[in-house]
Amino acid sequence: MRRVVVTGMGVISSIGSSLTEFWESLKSGTPGIDWISTFDVSEYGAKVAGQVKDFDPTRYMDRKDAKRNARFVQMAVASASEAYDDSGLENSLMNSERAGVIYGVGLGGMDVIEDQHSVLMNKGPSRISPFLIPMTIANMAPGLLAIRFNFKGTNFTLSTACASATNAIGEATRLIRGGILDIAMTGGSEATITPLALAGFSNMNALSRGTPDTASRPFDRERDGFVMAEGSATLIIEEYEHALKRGAMIYGEVVGYGSTDDAFHITSPEEYGDGAYRAMKMALEEAGVDPVEVDYINAHGTSTPLNDLTETRAIKRLYGNRQDLNISSTKSMAGHALGAAGAIEAVATLLSMKNSFVPPTINYSSPDPECDLNYTPNFGVEKDLHYAQKNSFGFGGHNASLLFKKL
Amino acid sequence: MEKTSTIQEKVISVVADSLGMEAGEISGNSRFIEDLGADSLDLVDLVMELEDKFEIQISDSQTSSFRTIDDVVKFISTLEEK
Structure with a gap:
């Protein structure tokens, strides 16, 4: 069977806009969550987010391209670069027709929609930008990456809310395994810290109303919602022999992927995490790996009361009460970048394997009797990681799980 | 009435801003598509900017006759003479 390995990574996040910065933050438990500074949040319940404060698109593209692309596309180009x-x-090292881009985006150009809707209301339809549609569509991230890097094969955006990027990595893996592609850019991008999106998530009671220092506290008894973040991460994945032939550096192998749906409720997870359990189990079965062999789970761990409880139940059903299994939610530091989260956290997982270090779940102070696993509280631990699992779940009942192996 | 040279300067500044270029890279002879690399969407956007900055209306047929910066300058000068 064709094997798939990760040979390149890039990240833009609230805790670092390069692999080096990002890893330093993860290792030291340094959060990137702060009061929202880009618009007035005095009337909002949620007032904090994981913003990428110093993002300058012209570092990655010329002024014209920066102007013509929504923030989520700019960030995709940045992490892909x-x-x-x-x-x-x-380009000389690959057949560009067998190089594809499979990308996860939850929403897309909300920033542009909001801006142009004000133009429509104030100045009328004749003033709407001809770039509204190309800037807004969620598939422009992989569309522009194809142009930038000359990847001419299969190309699409996959949208499963907060599971988008994890599904994208899994589907891209399948395309390489199936012989359709040799190489893929995959991952996700999201930039929706905007007035409308914040109000929407806030009124679902999905967001924490806390202060920057403690708002994102996955698995803690006092958790009260997630903290929205923005960012992007891109992984270059490649057929194993193809990678070997060109002498590529290999972060790890994608050995398993599971994808299910709860078929239960539009936004709430099924009470016992059955869909999550089945996705995780499917990833292990595909790899032929026994649960006792897995050393680390980078959890979805959103810090909402329901997710962290049902995810814990799903993990316990598959792994039992194993306290030697390290779990952590890096959202405690970076926040929840929605459709990009799975990619940012897959990068975190692969860096953890490479550095033999499990990053912590920070802001953990009050144990929840119903969440009683080893969440690697507050301080990371040195540990050799042979197999690590990455979970992501999304509104719509989507569950996606990846299993990585250190080579 | 504005002088033609002032109009040209203003048009170049609008075009530079719209296409993300420096004013110094653009002259009266610059052709939108061949020299400045504009595509059809850029032209629609550019015409909107010109309409806003000069407070004028530019029809679609007029737009399709613009090849160079000076075509636009001439069109605006004629309007302002009226």
């Missing part, structure tokens, strides 16, 4: 450089790829 780092991943491409990191992979050592060049």
Whole structure:
């Protein structure tokens, strides 16, 4: 069977806009959550977010392209540029027709929609930008990446809310395994810290109303919602022999992928995490890996009361009460970047394997009797990681899980 | 009435801003598509900017006759003479 390995990564996040910065933050438990500074939040219940404060798109593209692309696309280009450089790829080293881009985006250009809707209301339809549609559509992230990097194969955006990027990595893996592609750029991007999106999530009671220092506290008894974040991460994944042939550096192998749906409720997870359990189990079965072999789970761990409880139940059903299994939610530091979260956290997982270090779940102070696993509270631990699992779940009942192996 | 040279300067500044270029890279002879790399969407956007900045209306047929910066300058000068 064709095997798939990760040979390049790039990240833009609230805790770092390069692999080095990002890993330093994860390792030291440094959060990136702060009061929202880009618009007035005095009338909002939720007032904090994981913003990428110093993001300058013109570092990655010319002024014209920066102007013509929504923030989520700019961030996709930024993380993909780092991943491409990191992979050592060049066009001469690949068949561009067998190189694809499979990307996860939950919403897309909300920022542009909101801005142009004000133009419509104030100045009328004749003033609407001809770039509204190309800037807004969720598939423009992989569309622009194809142009930038000359990846001419299968190309699409996959949208399963907060599971988008994890599903994208899994589906891209399947395309390489199935012989359709040799190489793929995959991951996700999201930038929706906007007035409308914040109000929407806030009125679902999905967001924490806390202060920056403690708002994101996954698995803690006092958790009260997630903290919205923005960012992007891109992974270059490649057929194993293809990677070996060009002498690529390998972060790890994608050995398993599971994908299910709860078929239960539009936004609430099924009470016992059955869909999550089945996705995790499917990933292990595909890899032929026994649960006792897994050393680390980078959890979805959103810090909402329901997610963390049902995810814990799903993990316990598959792994039992194993306290030697490290679990952590890196959302405690970076916040929840929605459709990009799975990619940012897959990068975190692969860096954890590479560095033999489990990043912590920070802001953990009050144990929840119903969440009684080893969440790696507050301080990371050194540990050799042979197999690590990455979970993501999304509104719509989507569950996605990846299993990585250190080579 | 504005002088033609002032109008040209203003048009170049609008075009530079819209296409993300420096004013110094653009002259009266610059062709939108061939020299400035504009595509059809850029032209629609550019015409909107010009309409806003000069407080004028530019029809679609007029737009399709613009090849160079000076075509636009000439069109605006004629309007302002009226």
